Amino acid sequence: MRKKGTVVRWDGERGFGxxxxADTxxxxxxxxxxxxxxxxxxxxMGVTFDEIHVGGKGPRALKVEPIRNTIQAAEALREDPNAVILPRAKVAPRSTPPHQSKREQQLLWGTIALMVFWLLLWIIGIALGRFPTIPVFSSLIILNLVTFYLYMRDKNAAEEGQWRISENQLHGLALMGGWPGAWFAQRVFRHKxxxxxxxxxxxxxxxxxxxGLLAWLIWPAFQSAPAS
Structure with a gap:
Protein backbone atom coordinates (compact mmCIF):
# COMPACT_ATOMS: atom_id res chain seq x y z
CA MET A 1 0.00 0.00 0.00
CA ARG A 2 1.35 3.41 -0.98
CA LYS A 3 2.05 5.81 1.85
CA LYS A 4 1.92 9.58 1.98
CA GLY A 5 4.34 11.93 3.66
CA THR A 6 6.25 15.20 3.47
CA VAL A 7 9.89 15.79 2.59
CA VAL A 8 11.32 17.24 5.82
CA ARG A 9 14.99 17.27 4.76
CA TRP A 10 16.76 17.25 1.40
CA ASP A 11 20.52 17.41 0.82
CA GLY A 12 20.92 18.22 -2.87
CA GLU A 13 24.71 17.99 -2.78
CA ARG A 14 24.74 14.42 -1.50
CA GLY A 15 21.50 13.39 -3.16
CA PHE A 16 19.41 12.09 -0.29
CA GLY A 17 16.72 13.20 2.13
CA ALA A 22 1.52 10.62 9.90
CA ASP A 23 1.69 6.82 10.15
CA THR A 24 5.50 6.52 10.37
CA MET A 45 6.80 18.74 -0.76
CA GLY A 46 4.11 16.12 -0.35
CA VAL A 47 5.03 12.70 -1.74
CA THR A 48 3.79 9.15 -2.02
CA PHE A 49 6.16 6.19 -1.63
CA ASP A 50 6.66 2.51 -0.87
CA GLU A 51 8.32 1.79 2.47
CA ILE A 52 10.83 -1.04 3.02
CA HIS A 53 13.12 -2.07 5.86
CA VAL A 54 16.66 -3.25 5.10
CA GLY A 55 18.89 -5.04 7.61
CA GLY A 56 18.20 -2.93 10.67
CA LYS A 57 19.22 0.33 8.96
CA GLY A 58 15.83 1.89 9.44
CA PRO A 59 12.99 2.47 6.97
CA ARG A 60 13.69 3.43 3.37
CA ALA A 61 11.37 4.88 0.74
CA LEU A 62 11.25 3.61 -2.83
CA LYS A 63 9.38 4.89 -5.91
CA VAL A 64 9.00 8.32 -4.35
CA GLU A 65 6.62 10.52 -6.35
CA PRO A 66 5.40 14.05 -5.64
CA ILE A 67 1.75 14.68 -4.92
CA ARG A 68 0.88 16.93 -7.84
CA ASN A 69 1.04 20.62 -7.13
CA THR A 70 1.05 20.19 -3.34
CA ILE A 71 3.12 23.29 -2.69
CA GLN A 72 1.53 25.38 -5.44
CA ALA A 73 -1.95 24.28 -4.36
CA ALA A 74 -1.39 25.30 -0.77
CA GLU A 75 -0.21 28.76 -1.82
CA ALA A 76 -3.05 29.23 -4.31
CA LEU A 77 -5.76 28.15 -1.88
CA ARG A 78 -4.48 30.54 0.77
CA GLU A 79 -4.94 33.37 -1.71
CA ASP A 80 -8.19 32.13 -3.22
CA PRO A 81 -10.22 29.35 -1.50
CA ASN A 82 -12.17 28.82 -4.75
CA ALA A 83 -9.09 28.35 -6.93
CA VAL A 84 -9.06 25.35 -9.26
CA ILE A 85 -5.76 23.46 -9.29
CA LEU A 86 -4.97 21.71 -12.56
CA PRO A 87 -2.64 18.70 -12.74
CA ARG A 88 0.96 19.64 -13.35
CA ALA A 89 2.28 18.79 -16.79
CA LYS A 90 5.22 16.43 -16.88
CA VAL A 91 8.54 17.96 -17.75
CA ALA A 92 10.44 16.43 -20.64
CA PRO A 93 13.94 15.21 -19.78
CA ARG A 94 16.60 17.81 -20.33
CA SER A 95 19.22 17.08 -22.92
CA THR A 96 22.86 17.95 -22.32
CA PRO A 97 23.71 21.33 -23.91
CA PRO A 98 26.21 20.98 -26.78
CA HIS A 99 28.76 23.31 -25.16
CA GLN A 100 28.63 21.31 -21.91
CA SER A 101 29.16 18.04 -23.75
CA LYS A 102 32.13 19.52 -25.61
CA ARG A 103 33.63 20.79 -22.37
CA GLU A 104 33.27 17.36 -20.78
CA GLN A 105 35.02 15.74 -23.75
CA GLN A 106 37.85 18.25 -23.49
CA LEU A 107 38.18 17.50 -19.79
CA LEU A 108 38.20 13.76 -20.51
CA TRP A 109 40.97 13.95 -23.09
CA GLY A 110 42.92 16.45 -21.02
CA THR A 111 42.81 14.12 -18.01
CA ILE A 112 43.90 11.14 -20.13
CA ALA A 113 46.82 13.22 -21.42
CA LEU A 114 47.78 14.07 -17.82
CA MET A 115 47.68 10.38 -16.88
CA VAL A 116 49.95 9.49 -19.82
CA PHE A 117 52.34 12.29 -18.80
CA TRP A 118 52.23 11.04 -15.19
CA LEU A 119 53.07 7.47 -16.19
CA LEU A 120 55.83 8.77 -18.46
CA LEU A 121 57.43 10.62 -15.54
CA TRP A 122 57.47 7.46 -13.45
CA ILE A 123 58.94 5.45 -16.34
CA ILE A 124 61.66 8.07 -16.87
CA GLY A 125 62.40 8.04 -13.15
CA ILE A 126 62.78 4.26 -13.20
CA ALA A 127 64.97 4.41 -16.32
CA LEU A 128 67.25 6.97 -14.64
CA GLY A 129 67.45 4.86 -11.50
CA ARG A 130 65.54 7.36 -9.40
CA PHE A 131 62.81 4.83 -8.46
CA PRO A 132 62.88 1.05 -8.00
CA THR A 133 60.59 -0.61 -10.57
CA ILE A 134 58.59 -3.21 -8.66
CA PRO A 135 58.04 -1.24 -5.40
CA VAL A 136 56.96 1.84 -7.35
CA PHE A 137 54.39 0.18 -9.58
CA SER A 138 53.10 -2.03 -6.74
CA SER A 139 52.65 1.00 -4.49
CA LEU A 140 50.92 3.01 -7.21
CA ILE A 141 48.50 0.19 -8.02
CA ILE A 142 47.65 -0.40 -4.34
CA LEU A 143 47.31 3.33 -3.64
CA ASN A 144 44.90 3.89 -6.53
CA LEU A 145 42.84 0.80 -5.66
CA VAL A 146 42.55 2.00 -2.06
CA THR A 147 41.55 5.48 -3.25
CA PHE A 148 38.91 4.02 -5.58
CA TYR A 149 37.53 1.87 -2.75
CA LEU A 150 37.33 4.77 -0.29
CA TYR A 151 35.39 6.85 -2.81
CA MET A 152 32.97 3.95 -3.25
CA ARG A 153 32.65 3.59 0.51
CA ASP A 154 32.05 7.32 0.98
CA LYS A 155 29.39 7.26 -1.74
CA ASN A 156 27.57 4.39 0.01
CA ALA A 157 27.88 6.18 3.36
CA ALA A 158 26.33 9.31 1.84
CA GLU A 159 23.38 7.31 0.52
CA GLU A 160 22.83 5.50 3.81
CA GLY A 161 23.38 8.55 6.04
CA GLN A 162 26.36 6.92 7.75
CA TRP A 163 29.77 8.20 8.88
CA ARG A 164 31.61 9.84 5.98
CA ILE A 165 35.26 9.75 4.95
CA SER A 166 36.84 13.18 5.33
CA GLU A 167 37.60 15.19 2.22
CA ASN A 168 41.11 15.87 3.55
CA GLN A 169 41.77 12.13 3.56
CA LEU A 170 40.58 11.80 -0.04
CA HIS A 171 42.70 14.76 -1.10
CA GLY A 172 45.71 13.34 0.76
CA LEU A 173 45.48 10.11 -1.19
CA ALA A 174 45.26 12.05 -4.45
CA LEU A 175 48.30 14.12 -3.50
CA MET A 176 50.36 10.98 -2.81
CA GLY A 177 49.60 9.63 -6.29
CA GLY A 178 46.10 8.20 -6.05
CA TRP A 179 44.56 10.95 -8.16
CA PRO A 180 43.90 8.71 -11.23
CA GLY A 181 41.94 6.27 -9.05
CA ALA A 182 40.07 9.20 -7.53
CA TRP A 183 39.18 10.53 -10.97
CA PHE A 184 37.82 7.19 -12.16
CA ALA A 185 35.85 6.75 -8.90
CA GLN A 186 34.29 10.20 -9.25
CA ARG A 187 33.01 9.28 -12.71
CA VAL A 188 31.96 5.70 -11.97
CA PHE A 189 30.04 6.55 -8.79
CA ARG A 190 29.08 10.13 -9.79
CA HIS A 191 30.52 11.28 -6.51
CA LYS A 192 31.95 14.72 -5.67
CA GLY A 212 56.62 17.52 -7.06
CA LEU A 213 57.29 14.43 -9.17
CA LEU A 214 58.84 16.50 -11.96
CA ALA A 215 61.01 18.41 -9.48
CA TRP A 216 62.24 15.15 -7.95
CA LEU A 217 63.34 13.95 -11.40
CA ILE A 218 65.20 17.08 -12.51
CA TRP A 219 66.72 18.02 -9.14
CA PRO A 220 69.93 15.94 -9.64
CA ALA A 221 70.59 17.85 -12.88
CA PHE A 222 70.68 21.13 -10.92
CA GLN A 223 72.95 19.61 -8.27
CA SER A 224 75.47 18.34 -10.83
CA ALA A 225 75.48 21.54 -12.90
CA PRO A 226 78.89 23.28 -12.70
CA ALA A 227 78.96 26.55 -10.85
CA SER A 228 79.63 29.60 -13.01
Missing part, protein backbone atom coordinates in the same frame (compact mmCIF):
# COMPACT_ATOMS: atom_id res chain seq x y z
CA UNK A 18 14.07 12.14 4.63
CA UNK A 19 10.28 11.83 4.54
CA UNK A 20 7.94 12.16 7.52
CA UNK A 21 4.44 10.74 7.50
CA UNK A 25 7.43 6.30 13.64
CA UNK A 26 10.78 7.50 12.30
CA UNK A 27 11.76 9.72 9.39
CA UNK A 28 12.21 7.64 6.24
CA UNK A 29 15.41 7.82 4.20
CA UNK A 30 15.29 8.12 0.40
CA UNK A 31 17.89 8.63 -2.31
CA UNK A 32 17.65 10.68 -5.50
CA UNK A 33 17.67 7.49 -7.58
CA UNK A 34 14.44 6.44 -5.79
CA UNK A 35 12.76 9.70 -6.83
CA UNK A 36 10.63 9.37 -9.95
CA UNK A 37 10.81 12.96 -11.25
CA UNK A 38 13.42 14.80 -13.30
CA UNK A 39 13.54 17.72 -10.89
CA UNK A 40 14.98 17.43 -7.41
CA UNK A 41 12.58 17.26 -4.46
CA UNK A 42 12.25 20.21 -2.10
CA UNK A 43 11.53 20.41 1.60
CA UNK A 44 7.81 20.72 2.32
CA UNK A 193 31.74 15.80 -9.31
CA UNK A 194 29.26 18.64 -8.75
CA UNK A 195 30.92 20.18 -5.68
CA UNK A 196 33.03 23.03 -7.03
CA UNK A 197 35.18 23.50 -3.90
CA UNK A 198 36.05 19.80 -3.80
CA UNK A 199 36.92 19.73 -7.51
CA UNK A 200 39.13 22.81 -7.13
CA UNK A 201 41.00 21.19 -4.24
CA UNK A 202 41.25 17.90 -6.13
CA UNK A 203 42.85 19.46 -9.21
CA UNK A 204 45.18 21.43 -6.95
CA UNK A 205 46.44 18.13 -5.48
CA UNK A 206 46.93 16.78 -9.02
CA UNK A 207 49.01 19.82 -9.96
CA UNK A 208 51.08 19.65 -6.76
CA UNK A 209 51.74 15.95 -7.23
CA UNK A 210 52.89 16.39 -10.85
CA UNK A 211 55.08 19.39 -9.99
Missing amino acids: FIRG VADIFFHIRDYAENRHPVEG TSKASFQAAYWATVALHLV
Whole structure:
Protein backbone atom coordinates (compact mmCIF):
# COMPACT_ATOMS: atom_id res chain seq x y z
CA MET A 1 0.00 0.00 0.00
CA ARG A 2 1.35 3.41 -0.98
CA LYS A 3 2.05 5.81 1.85
CA LYS A 4 1.92 9.58 1.98
CA GLY A 5 4.34 11.93 3.66
CA THR A 6 6.25 15.20 3.47
CA VAL A 7 9.89 15.79 2.59
CA VAL A 8 11.32 17.24 5.82
CA ARG A 9 14.99 17.27 4.76
CA TRP A 10 16.76 17.25 1.40
CA ASP A 11 20.52 17.41 0.82
CA GLY A 12 20.92 18.22 -2.87
CA GLU A 13 24.71 17.99 -2.78
CA ARG A 14 24.74 14.42 -1.50
CA GLY A 15 21.50 13.39 -3.16
CA PHE A 16 19.41 12.09 -0.29
CA GLY A 17 16.72 13.20 2.13
CA PHE A 18 14.07 12.14 4.63
CA ILE A 19 10.28 11.83 4.54
CA ARG A 20 7.94 12.16 7.52
CA GLY A 21 4.44 10.74 7.50
CA ALA A 22 1.52 10.62 9.90
CA ASP A 23 1.69 6.82 10.15
CA THR A 24 5.50 6.52 10.37
CA VAL A 25 7.43 6.30 13.64
CA ALA A 26 10.78 7.50 12.30
CA ASP A 27 11.76 9.72 9.39
CA ILE A 28 12.21 7.64 6.24
CA PHE A 29 15.41 7.82 4.20
CA PHE A 30 15.29 8.12 0.40
CA HIS A 31 17.89 8.63 -2.31
CA ILE A 32 17.65 10.68 -5.50
CA ARG A 33 17.67 7.49 -7.58
CA ASP A 34 14.44 6.44 -5.79
CA TYR A 35 12.76 9.70 -6.83
CA ALA A 36 10.63 9.37 -9.95
CA GLU A 37 10.81 12.96 -11.25
CA ASN A 38 13.42 14.80 -13.30
CA ARG A 39 13.54 17.72 -10.89
CA HIS A 40 14.98 17.43 -7.41
CA PRO A 41 12.58 17.26 -4.46
CA VAL A 42 12.25 20.21 -2.10
CA GLU A 43 11.53 20.41 1.60
CA GLY A 44 7.81 20.72 2.32
CA MET A 45 6.80 18.74 -0.76
CA GLY A 46 4.11 16.12 -0.35
CA VAL A 47 5.03 12.70 -1.74
CA THR A 48 3.79 9.15 -2.02
CA PHE A 49 6.16 6.19 -1.63
CA ASP A 50 6.66 2.51 -0.87
CA GLU A 51 8.32 1.79 2.47
CA ILE A 52 10.83 -1.04 3.02
CA HIS A 53 13.12 -2.07 5.86
CA VAL A 54 16.66 -3.25 5.10
CA GLY A 55 18.89 -5.04 7.61
CA GLY A 56 18.20 -2.93 10.67
CA LYS A 57 19.22 0.33 8.96
CA GLY A 58 15.83 1.89 9.44
CA PRO A 59 12.99 2.47 6.97
CA ARG A 60 13.69 3.43 3.37
CA ALA A 61 11.37 4.88 0.74
CA LEU A 62 11.25 3.61 -2.83
CA LYS A 63 9.38 4.89 -5.91
CA VAL A 64 9.00 8.32 -4.35
CA GLU A 65 6.62 10.52 -6.35
CA PRO A 66 5.40 14.05 -5.64
CA ILE A 67 1.75 14.68 -4.92
CA ARG A 68 0.88 16.93 -7.84
CA ASN A 69 1.04 20.62 -7.13
CA THR A 70 1.05 20.19 -3.34
CA ILE A 71 3.12 23.29 -2.69
CA GLN A 72 1.53 25.38 -5.44
CA ALA A 73 -1.95 24.28 -4.36
CA ALA A 74 -1.39 25.30 -0.77
CA GLU A 75 -0.21 28.76 -1.82
CA ALA A 76 -3.05 29.23 -4.31
CA LEU A 77 -5.76 28.15 -1.88
CA ARG A 78 -4.48 30.54 0.77
CA GLU A 79 -4.94 33.37 -1.71
CA ASP A 80 -8.19 32.13 -3.22
CA PRO A 81 -10.22 29.35 -1.50
CA ASN A 82 -12.17 28.82 -4.75
CA ALA A 83 -9.09 28.35 -6.93
CA VAL A 84 -9.06 25.35 -9.26
CA ILE A 85 -5.76 23.46 -9.29
CA LEU A 86 -4.97 21.71 -12.56
CA PRO A 87 -2.64 18.70 -12.74
CA ARG A 88 0.96 19.64 -13.35
CA ALA A 89 2.28 18.79 -16.79
CA LYS A 90 5.22 16.43 -16.88
CA VAL A 91 8.54 17.96 -17.75
CA ALA A 92 10.44 16.43 -20.64
CA PRO A 93 13.94 15.21 -19.78
CA ARG A 94 16.60 17.81 -20.33
CA SER A 95 19.22 17.08 -22.92
CA THR A 96 22.86 17.95 -22.32
CA PRO A 97 23.71 21.33 -23.91
CA PRO A 98 26.21 20.98 -26.78
CA HIS A 99 28.76 23.31 -25.16
CA GLN A 100 28.63 21.31 -21.91
CA SER A 101 29.16 18.04 -23.75
CA LYS A 102 32.13 19.52 -25.61
CA ARG A 103 33.63 20.79 -22.37
CA GLU A 104 33.27 17.36 -20.78
CA GLN A 105 35.02 15.74 -23.75
CA GLN A 106 37.85 18.25 -23.49
CA LEU A 107 38.18 17.50 -19.79
CA LEU A 108 38.20 13.76 -20.51
CA TRP A 109 40.97 13.95 -23.09
CA GLY A 110 42.92 16.45 -21.02
CA THR A 111 42.81 14.12 -18.01
CA ILE A 112 43.90 11.14 -20.13
CA ALA A 113 46.82 13.22 -21.42
CA LEU A 114 47.78 14.07 -17.82
CA MET A 115 47.68 10.38 -16.88
CA VAL A 116 49.95 9.49 -19.82
CA PHE A 117 52.34 12.29 -18.80
CA TRP A 118 52.23 11.04 -15.19
CA LEU A 119 53.07 7.47 -16.19
CA LEU A 120 55.83 8.77 -18.46
CA LEU A 121 57.43 10.62 -15.54
CA TRP A 122 57.47 7.46 -13.45
CA ILE A 123 58.94 5.45 -16.34
CA ILE A 124 61.66 8.07 -16.87
CA GLY A 125 62.40 8.04 -13.15
CA ILE A 126 62.78 4.26 -13.20
CA ALA A 127 64.97 4.41 -16.32
CA LEU A 128 67.25 6.97 -14.64
CA GLY A 129 67.45 4.86 -11.50
CA ARG A 130 65.54 7.36 -9.40
CA PHE A 131 62.81 4.83 -8.46
CA PRO A 132 62.88 1.05 -8.00
CA THR A 133 60.59 -0.61 -10.57
CA ILE A 134 58.59 -3.21 -8.66
CA PRO A 135 58.04 -1.24 -5.40
CA VAL A 136 56.96 1.84 -7.35
CA PHE A 137 54.39 0.18 -9.58
CA SER A 138 53.10 -2.03 -6.74
CA SER A 139 52.65 1.00 -4.49
CA LEU A 140 50.92 3.01 -7.21
CA ILE A 141 48.50 0.19 -8.02
CA ILE A 142 47.65 -0.40 -4.34
CA LEU A 143 47.31 3.33 -3.64
CA ASN A 144 44.90 3.89 -6.53
CA LEU A 145 42.84 0.80 -5.66
CA VAL A 146 42.55 2.00 -2.06
CA THR A 147 41.55 5.48 -3.25
CA PHE A 148 38.91 4.02 -5.58
CA TYR A 149 37.53 1.87 -2.75
CA LEU A 150 37.33 4.77 -0.29
CA TYR A 151 35.39 6.85 -2.81
CA MET A 152 32.97 3.95 -3.25
CA ARG A 153 32.65 3.59 0.51
CA ASP A 154 32.05 7.32 0.98
CA LYS A 155 29.39 7.26 -1.74
CA ASN A 156 27.57 4.39 0.01
CA ALA A 157 27.88 6.18 3.36
CA ALA A 158 26.33 9.31 1.84
CA GLU A 159 23.38 7.31 0.52
CA GLU A 160 22.83 5.50 3.81
CA GLY A 161 23.38 8.55 6.04
CA GLN A 162 26.36 6.92 7.75
CA TRP A 163 29.77 8.20 8.88
CA ARG A 164 31.61 9.84 5.98
CA ILE A 165 35.26 9.75 4.95
CA SER A 166 36.84 13.18 5.33
CA GLU A 167 37.60 15.19 2.22
CA ASN A 168 41.11 15.87 3.55
CA GLN A 169 41.77 12.13 3.56
CA LEU A 170 40.58 11.80 -0.04
CA HIS A 171 42.70 14.76 -1.10
CA GLY A 172 45.71 13.34 0.76
CA LEU A 173 45.48 10.11 -1.19
CA ALA A 174 45.26 12.05 -4.45
CA LEU A 175 48.30 14.12 -3.50
CA MET A 176 50.36 10.98 -2.81
CA GLY A 177 49.60 9.63 -6.29
CA GLY A 178 46.10 8.20 -6.05
CA TRP A 179 44.56 10.95 -8.16
CA PRO A 180 43.90 8.71 -11.23
CA GLY A 181 41.94 6.27 -9.05
CA ALA A 182 40.07 9.20 -7.53
CA TRP A 183 39.18 10.53 -10.97
CA PHE A 184 37.82 7.19 -12.16
CA ALA A 185 35.85 6.75 -8.90
CA GLN A 186 34.29 10.20 -9.25
CA ARG A 187 33.01 9.28 -12.71
CA VAL A 188 31.96 5.70 -11.97
CA PHE A 189 30.04 6.55 -8.79
CA ARG A 190 29.08 10.13 -9.79
CA HIS A 191 30.52 11.28 -6.51
CA LYS A 192 31.95 14.72 -5.67
CA THR A 193 31.74 15.80 -9.31
CA SER A 194 29.26 18.64 -8.75
CA LYS A 195 30.92 20.18 -5.68
CA ALA A 196 33.03 23.03 -7.03
CA SER A 197 35.18 23.50 -3.90
CA PHE A 198 36.05 19.80 -3.80
CA GLN A 199 36.92 19.73 -7.51
CA ALA A 200 39.13 22.81 -7.13
CA ALA A 201 41.00 21.19 -4.24
CA TYR A 202 41.25 17.90 -6.13
CA TRP A 203 42.85 19.46 -9.21
CA ALA A 204 45.18 21.43 -6.95
CA THR A 205 46.44 18.13 -5.48
CA VAL A 206 46.93 16.78 -9.02
CA ALA A 207 49.01 19.82 -9.96
CA LEU A 208 51.08 19.65 -6.76
CA HIS A 209 51.74 15.95 -7.23
CA LEU A 210 52.89 16.39 -10.85
CA VAL A 211 55.08 19.39 -9.99
CA GLY A 212 56.62 17.52 -7.06
CA LEU A 213 57.29 14.43 -9.17
CA LEU A 214 58.84 16.50 -11.96
CA ALA A 215 61.01 18.41 -9.48
CA TRP A 216 62.24 15.15 -7.95
CA LEU A 217 63.34 13.95 -11.40
CA ILE A 218 65.20 17.08 -12.51
CA TRP A 219 66.72 18.02 -9.14
CA PRO A 220 69.93 15.94 -9.64
CA ALA A 221 70.59 17.85 -12.88
CA PHE A 222 70.68 21.13 -10.92
CA GLN A 223 72.95 19.61 -8.27
CA SER A 224 75.47 18.34 -10.83
CA ALA A 225 75.48 21.54 -12.90
CA PRO A 226 78.89 23.28 -12.70
CA ALA A 227 78.96 26.55 -10.85
CA SER A 228 79.63 29.60 -13.01
